[in-house]
Amino acid sequence: MSTAATTANSTTTDSTATSLATTSSTLRQQVLVLYLANSALDSWVVGWSRYDGTGRTTPTSGDSDEPPYETGVAALLDGWRLIQASQLVPPSPGHEYDVSFLKHEFFFERIVDTAQPRS
Amino acid sequence: MEETAKTTPDAGRRLLSSVQMARFVARGALRLDAVVPPEMNAEALGVLADGVPGVPYGTPLSKAYDQGSFVARLLELPQVAGAVHSLVGPEPTIDHHAVHIREPRGGEAQPLHADAIIDVRTDAFDVQLMYYPQDVTLEMGGTLSVPGSHLRRTNESDTGRYQNLRGQDRLVCPAGTVVFLHHGIWHGGRRNESDVVRYMFKVRFNPQVRQRLLWDTSDVDDPQVRSELDAHFPWYEQASGRLERYNRVMLWRELTGDDTFDLDHWVTRVANRPQEPAV
Numbered sequence: 001m002s003t004a005a006t007t008a009n010s011t012t013t014d015s016t017a018t019s020l021a022t023t024s025s026t027l028r029q030q031v032l033v034l035y036l037a038n039s040a041l042d043s044w045v046v047g048w049s050r051y052d053g054t055g056r057t058t059p060t061s062g063d064s065d066e067p068p069y070e071t072g073v074a075a076l077l078d079g080w081r082l083i084q085a086s087q088l089v090p091p092s093p094g095h096e097y098d099v100s101f102l103k104h105e106f107f108f109e110r111i112v113d114t115a116q117p118r119s
Numbered sequence: 120m121e122e123t124a125k126t127t128p129d130a131g132r133r134l135l136s137s138v139q140m141a142r143f144v145a146r147g148a149l150r151l152d153a154v155v156p157p158e159m160n161a162e163a164l165g166v167l168a169d170g171v172p173g174v175p176y177g178t179p180l181s182k183a184y185d186q187g188s189f190v191a192r193l194l195e196l197p198q199v200a201g202a203v204h205s206l207v208g209p210e211p212t213i214d215h216h217a218v219h220i221r222e223p224r225g226g227e228a229q230p231l232h233a234d235a236i237i238d239v240r241t242d243a244f245d246v247q248l249m250y251y252p253q254d255v256t257l258e259m260g261g262t263l264s265v266p267g268s269h270l271r272r273t274n275e276s277d278t279g280r281y282q283n284l285r286g287q288d289r290l291v292c293p294a295g296t297v298v299f300l301h302h303g304i305w306h307g308g309r310r311n312e313s314d315v316v317r318y319m320f321k322v323r324f325n326p327q328v329r330q331r332l333l334w335d336t337s338d339v340d341d342p343q344v345r346s347e348l349d350a351h352f353p354w355y356e357q358a359s360g361r362l363e364r365y366n367r368v369m370l371w372r373e374l375t376g377d378d379t380f381d382l383d384h385w386v387t388r389v390a391n392r393p394q395e396p397a398v
Contacts, residue, residue, distance in 0.1 A: 035281070035354075037356050038356060046285050047281055047285065049280060060227065061263060061283075061307050062228060062289050063283065063309075065287065097365050099272065100272045102281065103358075104356060
């Protein structure tokens with residue numbers, strides 16, 4: 001992950017995290033990355049990626065034209081937990097007009113119990 | 120603005136218009152649907168399956184392919200030859216070419232990437248021709264590309280984390296379609312979910328002349344030019360979208376020699392540094 005990022009819940013020691021550490025656990029992580037129109041979490045989704053630790057789906061490049069949520073907050077409302085957000089980094093002197101990577105990247109996670117039937 | 124370098128199409132070559140060039144500058148891509156005739160598309164399937172022998176880097180276009188060969192005939196088609204001339208000028212060199220084959224129900228999607236390595240030239244660009252000899256359906260995994268991504272300064276597959284962007288182009292096209300791409304555009308072959316082998320032939324051209332006014336400039340003052348250059352793409356962040364306009368203006372100035380051209384004052388405003396003392 002990017003070094004230019006902050007991590008939320010980095011000291012989490014709840015039962016979920018503990019369970020994940022056990023080899024017999026059936027809990028798996030799903031990751032959702034949303035790219036937003038500005039640095040506000042309730043702004044418009046302009047890009048998205050998904051990674052599925054359950055193995056039930058295999059998301060990949062160019063597999064959909066419609067985002068899973070319209071805003072970052074909409075993902076929260078659906079139960080995703082924000083675990084990382086891009087920092088706001090000023091442009092380097094002399095490169096103020098350069099365009100490069102998407103700036104407003106938000107990582108979310110959801111823990112799924114693979115022992116339960118698929119919803 | 121400088122004197123027009125070339126405004127009259129030569130026989131057998133159909134130059135791009137200013138509107139088409141503006142579209143290329145904004146999108147980083149220009150698509151010409153079904154410009155290759157059906158009999159050549161049928162021939163291409165065999166030619167591409169057999170492979171096209173490579174040519175050394177930097178071979179002049181006129182010396183790269185045997186006269187009468189399939190690739191030579193492809194590049195001599197009026198619309199193809201005209202687009203190549205308009206974008207990179209006369210006698211570009213061949214960087215390389217490649218046949219891309221996506222097996223049915225196989226393979227993985229490529230991560231979103233720009234070809235070669237990071238390339239930050241602001242006064243020159245390479246162009247890649249992509250030729251599709253078959254009808255390409257969504258299931259066949261036609262090339263994914265991101266309109267307006269070509270001016271982003273990123274290196275090769277560092278963008279692989281981005282799976283989908285609003286307004287992305289998942290190519291679906293009729294047989295004989297040729298797409299020209301700016302070297303910096305983000306793209307990738309998609310997973311082929313169909314039962315059909317998909318073929319694509321790619322050629323990268325390096326310009327050997329200054330890329331200025333090489334197209335049919337008779338419509339350079341058409342208001343549609345400005346509209347094309349001002350295009351917004353849904354994946355742009357609000358702030359970076361404005362910088363995209365700034366960078367497009369700078370590229371259009373390079374291509375036309377008109378250093379007063381602007382869109383909504385974006386460049387003029389931030390370049391205004393008066394030196395005259397107040398009276």
